[in-house]
Amino acid sequence: MSESPHDLPEAAERRLAGGAFSSGLSVSDFGACLEMGLEPVGLVQGFCAMHQGAYAMGGTLSRNLSPFGGSGSGYVQNYQCPHGMISNEHRMWGQNYEQTWVQDAWNQGFTSAYDRMLEEATTLGAHGVVGVIDTQMPLGDVGVIEFHLRGTAVKVLDMPAPTSSPWTTYLAGQRLAKVFEAGYVPVSIVATVSSVRVWAYCVTEYLMEGFGGTMWSNATNSSSPIEIDQIVTAHTWSRQRVRSLARTQLRGDALHGAAVQLAQREFQKGDLEIEALLRGNRIRRFKDFDPLPVPQPTVRLS
């Protein structure tokens, strides 16, 4: 994540300079944080409303209107009709391509909100931000997403004032205590997105409608199921891409507690947009591997 932008609103500065702390922690998480020597100093937040570029004719995004346009710098894979016949309805071409502008807009929105949250935490002199909750909500206008991050800034008791950007984690309370127990220290939250658009060519279109025999599918046996290669490739790519994007933020650390959310929109048979969102905690080992004893199984009597 980049450095804080130093654009904290004056009202926020006044509020943060006040005497009482605020916190998003539950009572039990609050207790567990105190037990670890983490003192909450403020509920910090960051917002960013991001407009995603439209597919304007003649603009840099106009390629999206045509499957012939390519995707610029991202992943592109072309599929060509094997039948050699031409008609208006027959899809001679197909393409999978990475929607780099969707990914860029998402990253920019998320990073801006994240940096703004960190700026508040830095103002409070916090060492870290725990219990981060992030949401992405569509705003009223088309193609506008509101990024909102919030978490509880904490100071580590009996430690000198921080000299670097605060660490962040989605965890708080006992779950965070167990991370330290396991020998890890939180570094930052990680969130990345991959987006791929599938323009079906004739074979994919017919297969998605249920194939009607050997003519369109090139199958040797008309009743045998056939794998839909173009869509499998797009799905596999989106999952691999989101993981490789996350890995670029790890720099040798581990990603822990990750969750992958997949969304798929189908415009026509075989015309899809696949989006994968991966979130997790970047953590670093600070002591050698030292496993707990095997836990004692228990039966709860209620």
Added chain:
Amino acid sequence: MTNQARAKSSVDAKAEVRRAVASLAQPAPNAQSTTSDLSIDEELNLHSIGWEPIELVSGVSLFSTPVGLWNWGEGEITSASEAHAQAFKYAIARIHKEAADVGGHGVVGVHIERSVYSTHVEVSLLGTAVRPVGTKSFEASNVFVSDLSARDFTLLMVAGWEPLGLATGASFVYAPRRTMGTVLQQQSQNVELKNYTEAMYSSRESAMERMQAVAIELKGAGVVGVKVVEGPMPFAAHAVGFAAWGTVVRLAKDAHHLIQPQMVVSLNDLGVAFDAQSLH
């Protein structure tokens, strides 16, 4: 825990956190990054038996089925059953390969998403590749894929068993239409619709048999955690389906190790079981 012991442990926890946070001043380690979707509890469970997560891995497959498949016929809808089997087979092969490529000994906690449409069958698998801490090489053919959670995997291993792989079986069957005469005759009666009952039995037996065949092929003793999805197909009035999947296991040691759980009574106060997440 006595107050004194508790105070000591609290001091230790604080010192540990200070030591951990101070270590962030050092540059990031020059190591291979790992990724995992395990919770911290699951990771601690794995650690306790000497295993660690390495990488998030996935496998996907979509298989198309012939047009008009579900409308009319008799007996099993073999193309649909085959599409289901193939989609699972390819998705498992892909997640297996990804795990083997990163040096995993197995994949735990595999989330299985499976959809059967009138035109195609879709299977998506996502899990975390794991291995005993620090080990490197492993025979790729021995890598297991399991939908057991890391917690269940730990319990299984402690009990002296090991997972071998995912077993799946599915069967889709036509429920023959009744003749118009039978429909009219049965209209005013309480009567079992044997065509549906028999179709359900037929699909269940075929699916379970297929799952069992995979278990035998993997040289397993049985299948644990079997999930079952069954019922009429939402898009075809006269077709029923039954699918089952679970993890194939076998004894890794000479005998089952008896786990003797301790009885506990929780003194947790439900009044404070509040989570900031619930504010959403």
